[in-house]
Amino acid sequence: MGTTGGLDFSFDRRVVSDYDSLRGHPPEVAREIGQAIAAQMPSSARVLELGVGTGRIAVPVAQAGCQVVGMDVSAEMLGELAARIRQHTLDDIELVQADITAPPFIDRGFDGAMAVHVLHLVSSWAEVLDQVRRMVRPGGVLVLGRDWVDPESFSGRIRTAFRKTVVEVGTEMLPPGASAAAAPSGGAAIVKTLVQQGAVPTGEGELVAAEWTTELSPRQVLDGIRSRDDAESWVLPDDVLTETMQRLDALAQQEWPDLDQPLPVLRRFMLGCFRYEV
Ligand SMILES: C[S@@+](CC[C@H](N)C(=O)[O-])C[C@H]1O[C@@H](n2cnc3c(N)ncnc32)[C@H](O)[C@@H]1O
Structure with a gap:
């Protein structure tokens, strides 16, 4: 694929081949997530x-x-999904x-419509949401999903330290599609924009669609960031990433002397649900 407006990375073959092993959900968790999202939609909804x-x-x-219509700009990501669709006769x-x-x-x-880990990649996310409002019928639903990692877990603490260290080393921590001039795509900004566009949250805050625990070692988390398999490190210049990792390795070694010891990480999949006014 080529790049999309303002993106300097692509969901290319390297990302595709690692995507499911790094970010995939265990089968039972995937089932729970699918059922929780479908439960927000009318029966047999076209989503x-x-x-x-x-x-x-x-x-x-x-x-x-x-009935899902999946839109993506990346031929490689869609190719992987097409193979899965054939394999499971979906x-x-x-x-x-x-x-x-x-x-x-x-x-x-x-x-209905759904978006998971994509709006932050697009600087014109507010216009994208306006297009969603146009394409979804009145009374229809938009579900925004996200993976959550317990910030108190060792993995959450390494990520927090990573973001802090990047800023200390001298780079503003922006998601891949963002620019300093674009409006931030954080949760509160998105909710505010959706409400202005006539969508109403269907509940108080987000729903927990699934909760599970995985085991990972500190070294696996550090190596994921270092090798840029982690989305947050994709866009860092090489020198910033090198310096950041030196500081992060030293910090992790102090905190978790056995870097290969697997430790539990609590995870959730969260849903924010909005209904377009009739
Ligand atoms: C982080 S992945 C998330 C994929 C999926 N939603 C999930 O949660 O597993 C982001 C996806 O958005 C796609 N994407 C990024 N910018 C896009 C754009 N402007 N238009 C369409 N797809 C885009 C990428 O190709 C990639 O497949």
């Missing part, structure tokens, strides 16, 4: 996923009874290669 990727979310949502997922900033769909053609 658009923005940035469908390898179908980590779309596949279980389709298996839970929705009839209820349609794939469309397109940029979410220019979606090729008619007004009110969907009962």
Whole structure:
């Protein structure tokens, strides 16, 4: 694939081949996530996923009874998902290669939409949300999903230290699609924009769709950041990443002397759900 507006990285073959092993959910967790999202939608809903990727979310949502249209700009990510669709004979997922900033769909053609780890990649995310409002029928639902890692776990603490160290080393920590001039795409800004566009949160705050524990060693987390498998380190200049990792390695060695000792990490998958006013 090429790059998208303002992106200086791509979901290319390297990212694709590692994506599911790094970010995939255990089968039972994937099932729970699919069912929780489908439960927010009308029965047999036609649902658009923005940035469908390898179908980590779309596949279980389709298996839970929705008809999913997955849009993504990356031919490689879609290729991986197409292979999975063939392998599991999934009839209820349609794939469309397109940029979410220019979606090729008619007004009110969907009962719902979902977006997981994609809006922060696009500086014009507010316009993307306005397009979603156009494509989803009144009364339809938008689900925003995200993976959550316990900030108190060792992995959460390494990530917090990583972000702090990047800033100390001298770079502003911006997500890949953002620029200092663009509006921030944090949760509160997104909720405010959605409400201005006529979407109403369906509950108080986010829902926990699934909760589970994994085991990882500090070295695995450090190496994930170092090798740029971790999305937050994709966009760092080489010298900033090298200096950051030197400081982070020293800090981790002090805190967890056996870097290879697996430790538990509590994880959740969170859903923010919004309904477009009729
Ligand atoms: C971090 S992955 C998330 C994939 C999937 N939503 C998930 O949670 O597993 C982001 C996906 O968004 C896609 N993407 C990024 N910018 C995009 C754009 N402007 N238009 C369409 N897809 C985009 C990437 O190709 C990639 O597949």
